[in-house]
Amino acid sequence: MNPTEQPPTAGGPGENGPGQAAPAPWPDPAQEALRDRVASDSLTTRRDYLRIVTTVSGGLAVGAVAVAGGVLHRHGDSEDAPKPKRVADRLRPGESIAFRFPGEDDRAVGVRLKDGTLVGYSAICTHLACAVLWREDRGNDGELYCPCHEGVFDARTGEVTAGPPPRPLPKVLLVEEIDGSVWAVATTRSGESVKAAMCRQFGEQRPDMAARIGCPGMRTRTERSERT
């Protein structure tokens, strides 16, 4: 039909009854499909991407504030010094024990190496917080192994020897009493020395012990008291 030609029945008052719907504006399904395709096209521009990138940047900055403010849990973080906890009556060479110290969320593993050395570590992988397992059959001394992403930690030092973990395991300081029982007494953070951890946790509540192990602030305080 010529576009300028009047349809013979267009707009006829008697064609559509009062109860009948008006005809669709685009009866051609191909045109409807084209309209749907065009309407669903993504019209995201580079400016939109720039706005999205800016939003992500702000979110990362806020996340950094949250992390530095302490939103993440560190093994052994608590208000006061940890109380010693008996974790095993006896631990033979090659054996391990899973326990929680000092809090209920702080999962740990204690191991007696073949040469009798007693070591303890956090059992939470520093990569993505999976459970770390003691594998006696791996390596010379056995290994602490995270099965999620093949992370491996040295059994003597807790350092990362393979895999993606970015930090060494926090240590749990274990002591053995004369009767053979094993006690957990303190924790360290990733890469923190035992002395620094003891000074941090017991410097305020056990100044005598802190001075005995040579904590810097305690030594000064002791010397000052001796002078006075």
Add this chain to the structure above:
Amino acid sequence: MSADTGPGGSGDATVPAPPPYTPGSTQPRLNRPVRDRYPQIRATSGYGDPRIRRTGPGPGAGTEQEPERSSKLTARLALAITVVVGQLWGLTVIVNEWMKGNTGTAWWGTGFLGLSFLVVLGLWLLDPKDR
């Protein structure tokens, strides 16, 4: 010439009278606004665009009056993405330092991420009139 004959009529009564003139088309879909008929054409395109100063080929014609504008926008976006990648790296450093107990270093890193965000914000607000 009688009044009841059509404009081109010669008085022959067998020729039907033409329909009355109405602007537009008899097909409703062709009478829709241009932005409905051609949704691919963006609203800023066409001669309503004030940046078009000349017709035809040559300077001032078309929709792009500032050839550097597009490349500048691409460069701003690339710089912003680079800064955000650096922020992602910085956040991993902050988490590691916090977990090691180096809270001061973590706060320094937080300052770095905050400044990076200001840089990205500046890149975004550098040319707010850019389309």
